[in-house]
Amino acid sequence: MGLIKNYESFCVKKKVTLNLYQYQLHDGDSSLSSEPSKLRSLTVAPDILRRLFPARTRRIGRILPLTRLEMNLFRFCSGLKVLGYFMILLVVAVVGVSYYAVVVSTWWPILIRGDHGALSALAALIIFVFHFLLIMLLWSYFTTVFTDPGSVPEHFRREMGGGDSLEAGTSTDQGAFGSLGYCTKCRNVKPPRCHHCSVCQRCVLKMDHHCVWIVNCVGARNYKFFLLFLFYTFLETMLDVIVLLPSFIEFFSQAIKHSSSPGKLASLVLAFVLNFAFVLSLLCFVVMHISLLSSNTTSVEVHEKNGEVRWKYDLGKKKNFEQVFGKKKAFWLLPLYSKDDIDNITSLEGLEFPTCSDIDP
Numbered sequence: 445m446g447l448i449k450n451y452e453s454f455c456v457k458k459k460v461t462l463n464l465y466q467y468q469l470h471d472g473d474s475s476l477s478s479e480p481s482k483l484r485s486l487t488v489a490p491d492i493l494r495r496l497f498p499a500r501t502r503r504i505g506r507i508l509p510l511t512r513l514e515m516n517l518f519r520f521c522s523g524l525k526v527l528g529y530f531m532i533l534l535v536v537a538v539v540g541v542s543y544y545a546v547v548v549s550t551w552w553p554i555l556i557r558g559d560h561g562a563l564s565a566l567a568a569l570i571i572f573v574f575h576f577l578l579i580m581l582l583w584s585y586f587t588t589v590f591t592d593p594g595s596v597p598e599h600f601r602r603e604m605g606g607g608d609s610l611e612a613g614t615s616t617d618q619g620a621f622g623s624l625g626y627c628t629k630c631r632n633v634k635p636p637r638c639h640h641c642s643v644c645q646r647c648v649l650k651m652d653h654h655c656v657w658i659v660n661c662v663g664a665r666n667y668k669f670f671l672l673f674l675f676y677t678f679l680e681t682m683l684d685v686i687v688l689l690p691s692f693i694e695f696f697s698q699a700i701k702h703s704s705s706p707g708k709l710a711s712l713v714l715a716f717v718l719n720f721a722f723v724l725s726l727l728c729f730v731v732m733h734i735s736l737l738s739s740n741t742t743s744v745e746v747h748e749k750n751g752e753v754r755w756k757y758d759l760g761k762k763k764n765f766e767q768v769f770g771k772k773k774a775f776w777l778l779p780l781y782s783k784d785d786i787d788n789i790t791s792l793e794g795l796e797f798p799t800c801s802d803i804d805p
Contacts, residue, residue, distance in 0.1 A: 528659030535585065535657065538718055539578070542684050545715035546574055549708055550691055570687055577680040580777075584673040585658070587779040593663025594649030594794040596634055635795045637664075637757070639744050649794025652742040664794030668768050669779040671733055678726040684719040692716045740764035756799045767791045 554560075555567040625634045627647050634640075639651040641661050650664035662670045691712050736742065740757045741749065749755045758764065769776050770785035770792070781792065790796040 528656045531657045532589070532659065538722075539582075541711060542680075542715050542719060543578070545691075545711045546684055546687055547571055549711060551687065570683075574680070574683060574687075577676055577683065581673065581676040581680050584669050584676055584779045588662075588666050588669040588673050589658045589660055591660075591666040591669060593651070593661045593667075594665040596630075596632065596638065596647050596649070597795075600633075600635065600795060636797055637742070637745065638794070650742060650791075650797075651744055652736075653744070664792065668770075668781075671737070671768070672777070672779050674726060674730055674733065678723065678730055681719040681722040681726065684715065685723055688712060688716045688719070737768060738764060740767060754800060756801070757797055758800065759798060767797075 551567040551570050555564055555571060558564050624636070625638065626632075627634050627638075627640050629640045629645075630647050632647075634647045635649065637650045638647050640647050641651060641654050643654045644661055648661045648663040650667070652662040652667060652670075654661045655670070658670070658673075660666070695709055695713055736746070738761050739755055740759060740763075741755060745755075759767070767789065770781055770789060772782040772785055775782050775785070786792060791798070
């Protein structure tokens with residue numbers, strides 16, 4: 445490389461000298477006109493050297509655009525849907541193991557034996573509560589799975605102009621709908637509290653998060669069902685831990701005496717460990733979502749309201765609760781809404797949300 449650089453500087457100097465000679469020839473300098481061979485050597489030699497020693501070019505790798513990198517990331521996020529279907533099977537498996545350990549292996553034999561009146565009554569109560577919580581758990585779970593959390597409807601896009609009047613990253617005031625945003629992924633307008641889900645590849649109304657356990661987003665129209673699923677799952681796993689605790693303590697003595705079958709002991713231990721792990725994790729989730737519910741905030745909006753004196757959607761604990769669960773008390777613990785709540789509470793649709801300024805004088 446050093447030889448080539450020296451050669452290139454040499455050629456530049458020779459070209460300058462040649463131009464100077466030609467300029468003097470045009471001016472009529474007879475001293476240079478008698479040496480035409482010298483001029484020809486100056487022009488031929490650099491061409492020969494260039495052919496013998498061609499300059500090397502450095503190859504630059506292809507740089508992928510940022511949009512393509514983002515697209516690959518979104519494809520990876522979309523793969524979480526496949527993981528979600530395995531999570532459904534895992535939920536069914538945990539329920540099956542718990543049912544076998546609590547009902548079939550532990551308390552059902554006590555109930556049908558009927559040797560002790562008080563213990564048999566306790567067994568009947570435990571089996572009844574277990575089945576009640578299990579039914580409510582599965583009802584809430586599959587309602588959350590199969591309920592659409594809410595997406596931006598077509599009529600809303602047409603009424604708001606389809607996003608032609610909004611630029612990326614801007615917002616505008618649209619009366620009852622508050623401040624509208626613009627989604628750069630969907631390239632369309634979005635109502636307040638709406639966010640884009642990279643897994644579902646769409647904007648979700650009042651999005652809280654995407655949950656792999658339900659293969660769905662948690663949004664405006666299934667947030668209540670998700671909270672009930674957490675609530676009943678926590679109660680069910682807590683009940684399993686309490687009723688399996690005596691059997692878990694006796695596990696070591698029975699294992700030494702070989703008084704029980706290995707399959708029964710393994711199912712009891714596995715059910716107790718799984719339920720105890722779920723109790724600890726669900727306790728954190730329940731406490732977190734109670735805090736979010738009391739302030740009318742989603743998991744996404746926690747980062748948005750930092751620095752604000754009062755969150756604009758915080759209407760008080762009672763009204764915040766009614767924004768999610770409705771006003772009919774008979775439906776609070778059921779994964780259902782009354783017709784009056786659906787017709788009168790606009791926040792359940794996920795398009796309009798009252799703010800503090802609408803209520804405070």
